[in-house]
Amino acid sequence: MIVCFAAAAAPFVLASAASPATPATAPKRSHELSAIEVFTVAERAQSAGHYEEAIRLYDALTQDRNADVRAEARFRKGMLLASLKRYRKAATAFRELLDETPDAAPVRLELAQVLALMGDEGGARRELRQVQATGLPEQVARAVGQFDTALRSHKRAGLRLEFALAPDTNINRATEVRTLDTVIAPLTLSRDARAQSGLGVHLSADGYLKVPIGAGISVVPRINSLATLYGKSEFDDITVTALVGLEVQRQHDRFSPSIGHGWRWYGKRSYMHTDVATLDWIHVLGQTAQLSGSVSAATTDYQLNNLQDGALYSVSVGVERALSARSGVSVALNAVRQTARDPGYATASGGVRLLGWREAGRTTLFASATLQRTEGDAALALFGKRRREWFASVRAGATLRALTVHGFAPYVRVGYERNASSVDLYDYRRFTSEFGITSAF
Template structure:
């Protein structure tokens, strides 16, 4: 039963169910559990999996819960199928969000899959739900065990993205300048379209010594359209050491990035950064990031610049199924031309809520931008206020393997003193997401 789950991670036949329930071949649930346990003990995992999965279809929620938990443990500890195990633990939590022991196992699976942020989120949610003292010790154990990470992993997201303004351009057909109004051609004005949005990342981790790893990460993002003039593709690689001591984690990284727009190289970047994070109390986590980069603009040499970014993030679990976070950031771009040099600051906040087998995430953001000087062509110095909002839903009930459907709606409004930068944008994304 679930009580057995909360006190014994590795038990197989302990706390056997005493209520006889109809099961395959007219066996009671307790008999099927015993059959599965014996099969697992002798290494016949295929038979054990069939038995456990049969019990996951039982009419009794407690029987299904116990079967999923034992199946998840076997998939993880004996078969190394961490993604499949995570799915079983997640299904238990959809029905019983306060099952702290199960949430700890899900955190362990996320760590083994390399999803460190998700693992720490589950630990915070477990503590927010309230833990007995014995389980508190397990939380500390798992927090330390996050250092034993998977050497290879990543994630991928694919979505169709109807967009009301794919080029983030003004809807006006004219542009005011110091020498009069210019007419804008069609490509310079707001253009709608349906694109294919792709995001992916992968990593490789090599242990150097206890508490220190070499971490190599590659990432890519692309938005592709039938007409290639607005295709936007970015590829980046970063590498550096990652140090862990106590509850602190310090990561250094550096590497190149390239961006193509409309099929042509738009910019090349070389830079690096440092990130530090640690828990705050039992439910929170703080992260500080700093980055420096040199960006070479291949289309306009005057926009070649040195970029500096600082940000602070705080995340907190309010309960086992509800949490959120805030971010504040500052950005400085020192370009060759003062008209393209700018400073920007902003903040954002998010909330997530698990509702059955659906996870909802809502975000709000605001930023303010000011250029150092007025560009010769424009009558005003560039000053902007940008507002954004989004809501996303991950529909785990409709999953196929480790892939789950994702629906996201995004809204942007950029108010600018320069007409060409003033725009509105609405994007809907329908796709799938997965970690591996």
């Protein structure tokens, strides 16, 4: 069930469209009609089934000098597109309106509903948390509560694609030192074994299919893939994971157990196979926050070094909270345990990740920081040292929705990583960047 927000959104209809006392001049292509008259023509076209004509009229009104007229035009355009099931374009229209009027709660609710219909439940819930952070009238608050209870991922299938150019100062995450001290003799590293810079192409694709089998229960097979390709193919890094599992939805919780298999290729060679079982959990935590958790267990089969074969266990927990209609933060803790045939390759690690985001006009900004500690079980035979590492990274980026084309917008991301290790082979630093396109909402 999707709750209709028509009643809650009614107050958003603006005075400029309701009162002839404050007419605004429409663009010239509207033949100097007042904004109110153009809205009337658009309504008639919409009622007659001439939807493209109505959309063109609304588009013309979004160029008006009066901010209220622009907002009303975008709202009506979004509602029309949503009724035509053009959800991506509807989401873009609502997002453009929110860029100018971020505290327009009814519009954010409509955006949440459209995102849910597209299958982006996470995005829909985030919009709900942000609108609830602003405080709502009782009538609207009741509508939100009904929607939050009824919220499901309605889309039965989905596909997400991302493309970017990725300049990188250390594409192989390698040390910069030329010579390593070993228990045998100093080891001189070849040029390819040391840090290499390069320009890569970043590609990712995620797809899923949802098959309902009962009330609030679905079978969900999915596939995730990530590739970074370089001119020097020996550094190409490709990962593919195929999973199948259940999605169990309850009033305030969603559980997703799954099993699957993963493949990783590095260069032109098979690098690792994994068999994995996971359990993901999301819990609504009040009106403006949610709690998420994940546990997984996997077996690892390294194709190039059997001494690394073993098991991989991980657990994470995080909280996400909306601070306002335009900003939010999250914090997550994680722990990982990796076993191996050779204790020198076995490690235990734990870390924390902080993330914040803010909408500034028609740009979405984010920044994140990660800190992680890793300890090896025993000394590596060749180096006579046990791994002790601090890993730190910072990232920031922006999505430029002002340049949206067909629901996609350009983005830029930059980052810095530093892995300080007691074993020189694992000690590195790295600057990264991405210039690509992503969904605009």
